[in-house]
Amino acid sequence: MNARAGIIVTGTEVLTGRIADRNGPWVSEQLLGFGVDVAHITLCGDRPDDLTAQLRFLADEGVDLIVTTGGLGPTADDLTVAGVAGFCGLTLRHDPELEQHITDILRRWRGIDGRLPAAAAAGVHKQAYVPDGARHIPPTGTAPGIAISRTDSVPAIIVLPGPPRELRAMWPAAVATPAFTDVIAALPALREETIRAYRLSEAELADTLRLAEHEIPDFDSLEITTCIRGGEIDMVTRFAEDPSSPVAGSAEHSPQPRSPGGRAYARLVDLLTDRHRAQIFSTDGSTVDDLLAAALTGRMIGTAESCTGGKVAARLTDRAGSSAYTAGGVVSYSNEVKTNVLGVPAEMIAEHGAVSEQVAEAMADGARRVLGTDIAVSTTGIAGPDGGSPEKPVGTVCFGISVSGSPTRTHTIRFPGDRATVRALTVTAALHLILEAVGS
Amino acid sequence: MNARAGIIVTGTEVLTGRIADRNGPWVSEQLLGFGVDVAHITLCGDRPDDLTAQLRFLADEGVDLIVTTGGLGPTADDLTVAGVAGFCGLTLRHDPELEQHITDILRRWRGIDGRLPAAAAAGVHKQAYVPDGARHIPPTGTAPGIAISRTDSVPAIIVLPGPPRELRAMWPAAVATPAFTDVIAALPALREETIRAYRLSEAELADTLRLAEHEIPDFDSLEITTCIRGGEIDMVTRFAEDPSSPVAGSAEHSPQPRSPGGRAYARLVDLLTDRHRAQIFSTDGSTVDDLLAAALTGRMIGTAESCTGGKVAARLTDRAGSSAYTAGGVVSYSNEVKTNVLGVPAEMIAEHGAVSEQVAEAMADGARRVLGTDIAVSTTGIAGPDGGSPEKPVGTVCFGISVSGSPTRTHTIRFPGDRATVRALTVTAALHLILEAVGS
Numbered sequence: 001m002n003a004r005a006g007i008i009v010t011g012t013e014v015l016t017g018r019i020a021d022r023n024g025p026w027v028s029e030q031l032l033g034f035g036v037d038v039a040h041i042t043l044c045g046d047r048p049d050d051l052t053a054q055l056r057f058l059a060d061e062g063v064d065l066i067v068t069t070g071g072l073g074p075t076a077d078d079l080t081v082a083g084v085a086g087f088c089g090l091t092l093r094h095d096p097e098l099e100q101h102i103t104d105i106l107r108r109w110r111g112i113d114g115r116l117p118a119a120a121a122a123g124v125h126k127q128a129y130v131p132d133g134a135r136h137i138p139p140t141g142t143a144p145g146i147a148i149s150r151t152d153s154v155p156a157i158i159v160l161p162g163p164p165r166e167l168r169a170m171w172p173a174a175v176a177t178p179a180f181t182d183v184i185a186a187l188p189a190l191r192e193e194t195i196r197a198y199r200l201s202e203a204e205l206a207d208t209l210r211l212a213e214h215e216i217p218d219f220d221s222l223e224i225t226t227c228i229r230g231g232e233i234d235m236v237t238r239f240a241e242d243p244s245s246p247v248a249g250s251a252e253h254s255p256q257p258r259s260p261g262g263r264a265y266a267r268l269v270d271l272l273t274d275r276h277r278a279q280i281f282s283t284d285g286s287t288v289d290d291l292l293a294a295a296l297t298g299r300m301i302g303t304a305e306s307c308t309g310g311k312v313a314a315r316l317t318d319r320a321g322s323s324a325y326t327a328g329g330v331v332s333y334s335n336e337v338k339t340n341v342l343g344v345p346a347e348m349i350a351e352h353g354a355v356s357e358q359v360a361e362a363m364a365d366g367a368r369r370v371l372g373t374d375i376a377v378s379t380t381g382i383a384g385p386d387g388g389s390p391e392k393p394v395g396t397v398c399f400g401i402s403v404s405g406s407p408t409r410t411h412t413i414r415f416p417g418d419r420a421t422v423r424a425l426t427v428t429a430a431l432h433l434i435l436e437a438v439g440s
Numbered sequence: 441m442n443a444r445a446g447i448i449v450t451g452t453e454v455l456t457g458r459i460a461d462r463n464g465p466w467v468s469e470q471l472l473g474f475g476v477d478v479a480h481i482t483l484c485g486d487r488p489d490d491l492t493a494q495l496r497f498l499a500d501e502g503v504d505l506i507v508t509t510g511g512l513g514p515t516a517d518d519l520t521v522a523g524v525a526g527f528c529g530l531t532l533r534h535d536p537e538l539e540q541h542i543t544d545i546l547r548r549w550r551g552i553d554g555r556l557p558a559a560a561a562a563g564v565h566k567q568a569y570v571p572d573g574a575r576h577i578p579p580t581g582t583a584p585g586i587a588i589s590r591t592d593s594v595p596a597i598i599v600l601p602g603p604p605r606e607l608r609a610m611w612p613a614a615v616a617t618p619a620f621t622d623v624i625a626a627l628p629a630l631r632e633e634t635i636r637a638y639r640l641s642e643a644e645l646a647d648t649l650r651l652a653e654h655e656i657p658d659f660d661s662l663e664i665t666t667c668i669r670g671g672e673i674d675m676v677t678r679f680a681e682d683p684s685s686p687v688a689g690s691a692e693h694s695p696q697p698r699s700p701g702g703r704a705y706a707r708l709v710d711l712l713t714d715r716h717r718a719q720i721f722s723t724d725g726s727t728v729d730d731l732l733a734a735a736l737t738g739r740m741i742g743t744a745e746s747c748t749g750g751k752v753a754a755r756l757t758d759r760a761g762s763s764a765y766t767a768g769g770v771v772s773y774s775n776e777v778k779t780n781v782l783g784v785p786a787e788m789i790a791e792h793g794a795v796s797e798q799v800a801e802a803m804a805d806g807a808r809r810v811l812g813t814d815i816a817v818s819t820t821g822i823a824g825p826d827g828g829s830p831e832k833p834v835g836t837v838c839f840g841i842s843v844s845g846s847p848t849r850t851h852t853i854r855f856p857g858d859r860a861t862v863r864a865l866t867v868t869a870a871l872h873l874i875l876e877a878v879g880s
Contacts, residue, residue, distance in 0.1 A: 227458045313750030316749070334763065
């Protein structure tokens with residue numbers, strides 16, 4: 001009933017690990033949104049035989065759709081169009097209109113009025129070849145995409161460029177091609193819901209899911225994936241359901257008749273919130289960043305960071321519009337800055353150490369005063385690899401949360417992992433501690 | 441002559457894009473270091489048939505080695521060991537010693553003296569099954585790896601767990617297994633060299649490489665990959681060469697006889713530095729972070745960040761030992777913090793706007809004064825999506841570099857892309873501007 005797809009990511013730089021692929025996961029998520037299951041993502045270098053082998057593999061696996069990314073550039077090692085055309089038994093046909101269109105884009109980019117330099121013109125000419133009978137997807141960079149409808153012998157194939165920005169800009173046109181719409185025409189509507197928890201272990205969640213399997217009728221109509229990330233655990237559930245009917249939250253609030261999946265999911269949400277109320281912070285897909293942005297409305301926050309070195313402030317300001325509630329922060333990496341900028345007494349640092357709840361408290365209070373905010377959060381810890389001691393091993397982090405009108409709270413958490421992991425876990429913890437202090 | 445490998449990354453959360461795979465690229469880089477070419481990386485969900493299909497595909501492609509990651513957990517949907525054993529025609533054998541070993545690890549983690557809870561014990565029992573004739577790789581988490589030597593019908597297979605930290609900790613043991621050493625025994629020594637440039641376009645580099653192809657004998661013995669990342673371009677070159685002979689830099693400095701690849705590479709380095717001297721900042725693989733750490737020795741740096749929101753300070757403190765040269769920073773996201781903490785005159789902001797070279801200069805000077813450092817860098821810009829104007833469109837960023845004893849320098853750069861891209865490109869630019877100001 002579902003359609004299955006494969007994604008081929010091309011590029012030696014991705015295959016050899018010098019650049020992380022951002023297209024495979026993104027396309028996979030988009031396809032899931034259409035109810036298309038991605039069975040395989042494959043990465044290959046700029047070697048024609050390997051590309052052909054992967055196309056053959058996916059076709060043999062019976063996928064309905066293949067999406068390729070990358071290999072559409074102007075240079076000779078960009079071989080995807082030729083490879084896909086060869087695989088489908090189509091000859092390449094030059095499209096003069098398309099060549100003119102790409103030429104115009106390139107002229108505009110480079111501010112050229114007349115003819116392109118010969119090397120550039122040769123590249124554009126190469127990019128304007130389209131497999132006979134296929135449709136091109138207009139380029140947003142210089143590389144057009146290709147859409148080839150399925151036949152009895154080959155699946156539908158959508159060919160897209162490698163730069164993530166170009167690929168994403170071209171996606172709406174790609175999914176509007178007959179090659180794509182033909183694949184998704186017969187699919188049932190699919191619903192995807194996300195629950196997020198903090199400090200809930202995978203084992204505890206697995207235990208609850210085992211119980212759910214016994215207790216909830218039609219539990220097997222739910223497809224559940226769990227994913228651990230930075231101290232949080234996400235549980236994503238997919239099921240066939242009319243997209244217009246409400247699902248999240250308790251069954252009482254939504255009296256509409258549901259699909260078996262919709263009913264099972266409502267009961268699952270009840271069971272999970274019953275057993276893990278303290279850990280589940282979101283049942284509607286909101287992230288901690290979303291919730292924090294909402295909770296901070298009308299107030300200003302600042303940061304005082306030592307071990308995280310600015311990562312908490314950077315995370316807060318990742319969101320567009322964050323200036324409405326983020327004033328800024330002080331990165332007090334050295335003790336001098338802790339003392340001279342935030343006003344942490346040097347004697348306090350000497351007595352308790354820079355990594356102590358006393359210093360975390362003084363940092364948060366100091367940041368609130370210096371930055372003139374309603375709320376401030378502080379982090380001071382031992383990210384490693386050096387600097388640990390038996391009493392304060394690597395991974396020990398102290399937090400302070402200063403909120404005007406309330407006593408300042410402090411916390412100490414010991415995180416596992418290497419320097420980067422400790423810093424990342426500290427950022428997530430800081431956000432949750434702020435949310436606890438100011439939320440609801 | 442080279443060995444070829446395939447990597448299978450398992451896990452529905454990776455396939456569906458909810459978590460980015462970090463294992464495929466990492467294992468790929470490690471294998472390249474041994475001279476093993478990765479031909480394919482494939483991702484599959486927790487579906488046994490898809491795993492078997494990928495194993496079959498890679499074996500049919502004739503790879504010498506398959507490395508799998510993930511699917512070794514205690515729960516029923518962790519199926520990799522059973523899938524690999526089935527593919528190789530091996531039966532699973534329970535290993536009581538291994539079960540005891542995992543039990544001990546789990547007891548230590550959970551602080552349990554006596555028996556494990558029944559659910560945990562069942563999970564451990566499952567994890568202690570090893571394919572008959574295979575060797576287990578001792579776990580660092582709770583999941584042991586597996587190493588299966590190649591036969592006439594199947595390639596060597598190394599099975600490793602999904603959590604990147606566990607996988608990396610187990611890698612040295614994995615590559616010491618006979619299954620692995622047998623694959624790499626006959627490979628020639630391979631050399632990998634990296635050249636890095638900033639603000640050099642891919643087209644300019646391609647142009648130089650075309651010239652090199654004509655001019656340099658044995659140029660085709662070099663395997664060159666280029667990769668663009670955050671405004672930098674990396675060029676990685678691999679060739680057969682005795683690892684003990686010097687390669688990077690000019691041919692004059694290393695009179696030893698070389699392989700054809702070594703000679704060609706030395707000439708390529710000369711040609712590149714001739715044509716792109718201003719853009720190439722590293723010919724020995726050093727990153728801008730490495731060079732900056734060296735250039736800052738004996739001096740202290742601070743930051744004043746607006747649009748980057750702490751990301752420059754976070755990048756500086758990503759390195760262990762960065763406290764030797766990083767004092768900290770001020771994230772002056774709001775104009776009030778620019779004025780009240782950094783001392784930027786409110787009238788200056790009113791007159792020139794917060795995004796101006798005047799304000800960037802005042803921020804950098806203010807940061808140097810407030811933080812008591814020798815050097816300070818500032819960023820103030822329009823990251824978007826809103827806030828742009830015809831004179832200062834989204835992507836416009838002003839920088840200030842304040843060095844004690846020198847006039848403060850300012851720069852304005854207009855970056856392409858969305859909010860995250862503009863912020864990332866700004867961080868890289870800030871590092872290069874500091875390096876220009878303080879380096880060599």
